[in-house]
Amino acid sequence: MVATLDKIFEIIHENAIEKELVWLEEKTINAKSAQLAFVATPRFIGKRPISFELDNNQTKNWTLDRLVRVYLLLKLENINPDGFEEQINTLFDTAEINESIALYSALPLFQNPEKWLLRATDAVRSNVGDIFDSIAFGNDYPVKYFSELAWNQLVLKCIFNEKPIHQIVGLHSRANQHLADTLSDFAHERWAAGRKIPAQVWRLVTHFLTDAIIKDLEVLFLSNDLQNQIAATLVCSETDNSEAEILLNKYPLSINSEMLTWEYLENQSAICYE
Known part of the structure; x- marks a missing residue:
């Protein structure tokens, strides 16, 4: 102190x-x-x-x-x-x-930071953008003290409101199966409406691949959207899942190595929503 x-x-x-x-x-x-x-x-x-x-x-x-x-x-x-x-x-x-x-x-x-958990989750529910951002971005309180449910709510609100999830401290360390499944469901809803989600969101499913998410990755490879193809390639190259390896070999992506990064997709995320 x-x-x-x-x-x-x-x-x-x-x-x-x-x-x-x-x-x-x-x-x-x-x-x-x-x-x-x-x-x-x-x-x-x-x-x-x-x-x-x-x-x-x-x-x-x-x-x-x-x-x-x-x-x-x-x-x-x-x-x-x-x-x-x-x-x-x-x-x-x-x-x-x-x-x-x-x-x-x-x-x-x-x-005693944990004493203020209810106050912190209040900020996640706030409709004031700057207040939400103060707990969501550059703040390590959520990664240390939020439950999985509260954490997922924070991440999903960022995605729903077109905010940059890569600015969330501990984004990868708190990734989980429930969040990955919810993102898959959300993607299906957006696709059914003729819309898309920021490609960098798929980084959250890398270690939680299910049969349904494997099918989602193939949709990304076949989408004719370079950002989606990059995301699918990155996910498949960062996991030891055998089905992901098959997809990686089936849909090889030949682009400049500087573009084949999550950082590149971070910079593109602001224009992903229509």
């Missing part, structure tokens, strides 16, 4: 001007002033975009005021551990959008 606080303050110090640092130091002397400062932050701290690494080598692209708000929350926990839960619940209940984003961003950094 102390190490995280020190690291965050170091990042703030590197990006803030003297007037902002003076204000911040004045507002962290007690719990009440820190809580009030959390709300007042945008009046005294700039919204300049900053990039930094905080944990697990994840590069975060936030604004300075967002990072300062997270810092204030961690200081609040450090200053007033006994009253912290009540204070945070009050902030959640009264938060506007940017305050909510900071709160959800701070969840994995709290001393």
Whole structure:
């Protein structure tokens, strides 16, 4: 906890001007002033975009005021551990959008993160895009604490709302059979309606191939859509499933090796929906 606080303050110090640092130091002397400062932050701290690494080598692209708000929350926990839960619940209940984003961003950094599971899943159900994004992307809380059901709901909501699933921390480590089967069913629904799904979504079925999903992969190979063909090739080349190997040999794809990556499909995903 102390190490995280020190690291965050170091990042703030590197990006803030003297007037902002003076204000911040004045507002962290007690719990009440820190809580009030959390709300007042945008009046005294700039919204300049900053990039930094905080944990697990994840590069975060936030604004300075967002990072300062997270810092204030961690200081609040450090200053007033006994009253912290009540204070945070009050902030959640009264938060506007940017305050909510900071709160959800701070969840994995709290001393007892699992205590805030219901708050985190509330963000998944939010209809406010920025709030949902604050828990879904670049946040390792879901991968560490969500149940399989909650995890799948998060991933599926990203797919339904045309959001970039590759920005979800731990996407591959939490892949599961139920999610793969649901994606297959979703693909059938889209195909029946004459539509498609982003090709990179198929990365989630690689280790959960069933007879039905093998048939889906053949549909992708035969679709005359290069992105689908790339996805099918990648899935079949990343599994030891014998039927997938047969498909790989039956439908060889000769393209530039730089295109035969999930990263290439990530860059194409924004235009996959019609």
